[in-house]
Amino acid sequence: MLLENLQLEKSDLPLLGNVDYSPHPKDYRDMRLLILMIVMFLLSGFWIMQLVFLNMTAMGVIFLIWVGLLSLILLEEIKGFKKRGYALRQRDITYKKGFLIHSQTTIPFNRVQHCETTQGPLSRAFGLMSLKVFTAGGASSDLRISGLRPEEANRLKDFITEASSTYE
Amino acid sequence: MSEYKFEEFNHQNILGVVIIFAQSVRKMLNAYLAFFAYSIFSDGIGKYAWWFFGISLVFTAVTSVLKYRNFRFKLDDTQLVLNSGIFTKDVMNIPLDRIQSVQMHQNFIQRILGITGLKIDTAGSSSEELEIPALKRKKAESLLELLKGKIRNEDLPKSDERMEESSEVLKKKSLKETLVNLDFKAILVLAITENHIRNGLIAVAFIMGYAGQYLDYSEQFVVDVFDDYAPELVESGIALIIVFVFTFLLLSVLLSFIQVILKFFDFKAEVDDQSFYISSGLIKRNEFTIPLKKIQFLEWKTNLLRKRLGFESISIHQGRSVESVGKNLLEIPSCYSEQTEKVMETLYTELVDDDYFFLLQPHTYQRVFRALVLSLFGIPFFLIALIATEEFVVFSGLYLVYVFVMIAAAEKYYQSINLWVNEEVIIYERGWIFPKRTVVKLHKFQTVELTQTVFQAKRNICHLTFSTAAGGRSFRFFDKNEMEELRDFVLYKTESFTGKWM
Numbered sequence: 001m002l003l004e005n006l007q008l009e010k011s012d013l014p015l016l017g018n019v020d021y022s023p024h025p026k027d028y029r030d031m032r033l034l035i036l037m038i039v040m041f042l043l044s045g046f047w048i049m050q051l052v053f054l055n056m057t058a059m060g061v062i063f064l065i066w067v068g069l070l071s072l073i074l075l076e077e078i079k080g081f082k083k084r085g086y087a088l089r090q091r092d093i094t095y096k097k098g099f100l101i102h103s104q105t106t107i108p109f110n111r112v113q114h115c116e117t118t119q120g121p122l123s124r125a126f127g128l129m130s131l132k133v134f135t136a137g138g139a140s141s142d143l144r145i146s147g148l149r150p151e152e153a154n155r156l157k158d159f160i161t162e163a164s165s166t167y168e
Numbered sequence: 169m170s171e172y173k174f175e176e177f178n179h180q181n182i183l184g185v186v187i188i189f190a191q192s193v194r195k196m197l198n199a200y201l202a203f204f205a206y207s208i209f210s211d212g213i214g215k216y217a218w219w220f221f222g223i224s225l226v227f228t229a230v231t232s233v234l235k236y237r238n239f240r241f242k243l244d245d246t247q248l249v250l251n252s253g254i255f256t257k258d259v260m261n262i263p264l265d266r267i268q269s270v271q272m273h274q275n276f277i278q279r280i281l282g283i284t285g286l287k288i289d290t291a292g293s294s295s296e297e298l299e300i301p302a303l304k305r306k307k308a309e310s311l312l313e314l315l316k317g318k319i320r321n322e323d324l325p326k327s328d329e330r331m332e333e334s335s336e337v338l339k340k341k342s343l344k345e346t347l348v349n350l351d352f353k354a355i356l357v358l359a360i361t362e363n364h365i366r367n368g369l370i371a372v373a374f375i376m377g378y379a380g381q382y383l384d385y386s387e388q389f390v391v392d393v394f395d396d397y398a399p400e401l402v403e404s405g406i407a408l409i410i411v412f413v414f415t416f417l418l419l420s421v422l423l424s425f426i427q428v429i430l431k432f433f434d435f436k437a438e439v440d441d442q443s444f445y446i447s448s449g450l451i452k453r454n455e456f457t458i459p460l461k462k463i464q465f466l467e468w469k470t471n472l473l474r475k476r477l478g479f480e481s482i483s484i485h486q487g488r489s490v491e492s493v494g495k496n497l498l499e500i501p502s503c504y505s506e507q508t509e510k511v512m513e514t515l516y517t518e519l520v521d522d523d524y525f526f527l528l529q530p531h532t533y534q535r536v537f538r539a540l541v542l543s544l545f546g547i548p549f550f551l552i553a554l555i556a557t558e559e560f561v562v563f564s565g566l567y568l569v570y571v572f573v574m575i576a577a578a579e580k581y582y583q584s585i586n587l588w589v590n591e592e593v594i595i596y597e598r599g600w601i602f603p604k605r606t607v608v609k610l611h612k613f614q615t616v617e618l619t620q621t622v623f624q625a626k627r628n629i630c631h632l633t634f635s636t637a638a639g640g641r642s643f644r645f646f647d648k649n650e651m652e653e654l655r656d657f658v659l660y661k662t663e664s665f666t667g668k669w670m
Contacts, residue, residue: 013656091663103619106655108663111614114262121255136487136670141615141635157261165246165263 014089016106021085021096028147029081031126036077040070076100086145086156093133093160095145107143111135112164115157119150129153133160172307174243174314177251180236183281184302189232190277191301196224241300243314248288250298262288262298270315272308273299284308288315344445347507348500350435358501359428361473363602367427368420428501437500439514444484446498456498460515461668462486464638465608468508472601479504480605482511487637487670516593516609526589526654531629534645535582542574587643589654594634596641611665612636616655620648634658637670 047066080099087094096104116132123129123146130146131153148156172178203217231254240251248267250260273285284305288298303311350358433450444463447455464487470480482500503511546567554563580600588595589610596606613634620630624645632651633642643651 013653013660015652016656016659017652092659099622101619101621102625103617105615105617106659107615108613108659110663110665111669113266114260116258116260118253118256118258135614135635136637141640143615154259157259161247161261161263165265 016087016089016094016104019087019089019094021087021094023085024081024147025128025149027126028084028128029077031122031128031147032077032081035122036073072100088156088159091163093143093156095143105143107133107135107141109160109163112160115160115164117150117153117157123147131156172310174311177240177242177249179240180300180302181283181304181307182236183283184239185232185236186281187278187283187285187302188235189229192228192232192235193225196228200224239300243311243318245318248315250300260298264315264318267315270312272312278302286311344438344440345510346436347439347444347510348435348437348502350432350502354502355429355432355435357477358432359425361471361477362424362428363471364417364420364424367424368416371420371423372416432501435501439510441514444498446500458484458486458498462670463515464612464636464670465606465641466511466515467607468503468605470603475603480508482508485636485638512607516607525591525657526587526650528587528589528646528650528654530582530585530587530643530645531627531647532582533624533627533629534585535578537645538581539571539575539578542578543571546570546574587646589657594658596643606641608634608636608641610658610661611667611669613658613662615640616658618648618651618655 047062076099080097083099083102084097085095087096091110092106092108094104094106096102113134113136116134117129118132119129127149128147129150129152130144131148133143133145135141135143145153145156234254235252238252238254238257242249247264248262250258250262252258252260267288270289271287273287274283275285278285278301281302282305283302285299285301286303286308288300300308300311430450432448435448436446438445441460443460444458445456446458447453464485467483467485468480469483474480479502482503484498484500486498500507550563550567550570554560557563577600581598584598584600584603586595586597588597592610594606594608594610596608598604613636615635617633617635618630619633624630628648629645630648630651631642631644632646632655634640
C-alpha cells in the first residue's frame with residue numbers, strides 16, 4: 001500500500017511524454033471556424049459604422065490591425081487544431097491544446113470530484129459533445145474537453161466516474 | 169421505505185413546476201428590477217414594459233414546465249445521476265463518496281406547497297447547481313436516508329479513524345505546544361514593518377471606488393474651487409505634491425497600525441500533531457482549528473526589514489469549500505527560525521539537504537524577459553513626463569538609469585529563485601525585496617498544466633502550473649525536459665497516494 005516509500009529513480013517514472021493523443025473529429029474544427037465567422041460577422045457591423053465617422057487613413061490602419069488579428073486567430077485555429085487531443089492513462093487524463101500558447105493539462109482520477117457532459121444547440125447540430133471534469137477548489141483547476149462524439153464523451157465520463165469512485 | 173424506486177430515473181413532484189417558476193421569476197425580477205421600475209414610471213415606454221413583463225412571464229412559465237419535464241434523477245450503488253437542461257442537455261454524475269453533506273431545505277413557497285428541496289454539497293466549484301428543489305416530504309426523507317446510509321457505509325472506516333484520532337487528541341491534549349504568542353511589543357514591531365505603501369494604495373483604491381458614486385456631485389464643487397484658486401495652486405504645486413506624499417505616507421503607516429492591532433491583538437497559535445489552533449483579534453475575536461490534513465500548502469513571506477529582524481509570516485492555505493469562503497486563508501504573522509523549524513517538523517518528515525530529487529534554477533531567459541517587461545513598463549511614465557516638461561535629455565537619461573536598475577533588479581530576482589523537490593515536498597523560493605517560500609506536499613496536487621508559447625519552444629523552456637484545492641502556483645521559465653520529469657514525478661506521487669488529502 002505504501003508505494004510512496006519506495007526508492008525511485010528518475011528513469012523509472014512512467015512518462016507522460018510517450019503517450020498517444022486521440023484527436024478531435026474534423027467537425028469540431030469546422031464548428032470552431034463557424035463560430036469564428038459568426039463573431040466576425042457580428043463585429044463587422046461595428047466596423048462599417050466606423051467607416052461613417054472616420055477618415056480613410058484611420059480606416060486603413062484599423063483594417064490592417066483587423067486583418068493581422070484575424071490571420072493570427074486563423075493561424076491559431078488551423079495550426080492549433082492539429083495540436084488538440086486527449087490521452088487517457090490508467091490513473092489520469094491529459095488534454096493538450098494550442099499553437100501560439102501550447103498547454104498540456106493533467107488531472108489524476110483520484111482528485112476528480114465529478115464529471116459532466118453537456119451539449120449546446122450548435123454542437124448538437126454538428127453531432128458533438130463537451131466533457132467537463134471538476135476538481136475541488138476553484139474553477140481554474142477544472143478541465144473542459146469540447147468537440148467529442150457523444151458516445152466517446154459518455155464513455156469517457158463513465159470511465160472517469162468509475163475510476164474516480166474506486167479511490168477514497 | 170422502499171415504496172420509491174430510486175434506481176430508475178425519477179421526476180420531481182408535479183408541484184416542482186411552481187417552485188421552478190417561482191425561482192425563475194425571482195431571478196428575472198432581480199435582473200430586470202431597475203429596468204421595470206424605470207419604465208413603469210416613465211410614461212413613454214410604460215405600456216411596452218407591461219407587455220415585456222407579460223411576455224417574459226409566459227416565457228418563464230413555458231421554460232419552467234420544460235425544466236421540470238427534463239429534470240430527472242436516479243441513484244445507484246456508486247453514484248447519483250442528475251439530468252437537466254432545456255436547450256442543452258446536461259448529465260451530471262456525482263460519485264457518492266464525493267458528497268460531503270446532504271441537507272433538506274424549505275423556503276417559504278416550498279413550505280406552503282408542502283414540498284422539500286434537497287441540497288447536495290460536493291466541495292466542487294459548481295455546487296450551487298446541485299439541488300433537487302421539489303420532492304414530497306416523505307420521498308425527500310427516504311432519499312436522504314438512503315443517501316446518508318450509502319455515504320455512511322463508505323465512510324465507516326473513516327469515522328473509526330476519526331474516533332481514534334479524537335481519543336488520541338484527548339490523550340495528547342497536554343502535548344499542545346504554544347507556537348507563537350504575540351505580546352504588544354511584537355505587534356508594534358509587526359506594524360512598523362508592514363508594507364505601508366501597499367496598505368495605503370489599497371485604501372486609496374477602496375476610497376476611490378466608494379467615492380466614485382458621489383463624484384458627480386463633488387466634481388462641480390472641485391472644479392469651482394480649482395478655478396478660484398488656480399494661480400495659487402500652480403505656484404504652490406511642488407509644495408502640494410510634497411504635502412500630499414507626506415500625508416499619504418503618514419496615513420498609510422497609521423492604517424497599518426490600526427489593521428495589525430485589530431487583527432493580531434493577543435495573537436496565539438498552538439500546535440499539536442493533529443491541528444493548528446489560532447486565536448486572535450481585538451474587537452472581533454476569531455478562533456480557528458485547522459486539521460493538519462486539511463492544509464493544502466504553506467507560504468512563508470517576509471520583507472527586507474523583517475528578514476533583518478529575523479522573522480517571517482506564514483500563510484496557511486486550506487482547501488476551499490463552499491461554506492468557508494474567505495476563511496480559507498489564515499496567517500501566523502510572526503515566525504522566527506525556531507518556530508518555522510517546529511512547523512516544518514510537525515508537518516513534514518525530516519528534510520535532509522542532499523536528499524533532493526530536483527534542485528532547479530530557471531532558464532537564464534527568465535531574467536531577460538523580466539528586465540524587458542519591467543523596462544517597457546516604465547516607458548509610458550517617462551514619455552508623459554518628457555512630453556509635459558520637454559526636458560528631452562534629462563528624462564532620456566533618467567530612463568536609461570531606470571533600465572539599468574531594472575536589469576540589476578531582474579538579475580537579483582533571478583538569483584533568488586530556487587525550486588527544490590524531494591520525496592515529500594516541493595519548496596519554491598523566490599523574491600528579493602519580498603522573499604516568498606511556498607511549501608507543498610507532493611500528493612496535494614489535483615491539476616498539473618504545462619504551458620509553452622511558440623517563442624519559448626526554440627529555447628526549450630516552459631511554465632509548469634500546479635493547482636491544489638486551495639489554488640496553485642506557477643513555476644515559470646524552467647527547462648522543459650526538467651519540468652516534464654517533475655510533472656511525471658508529481659503525478660506518480662499523487663496517483664500512488666491512497667490516504668486523505670483534504
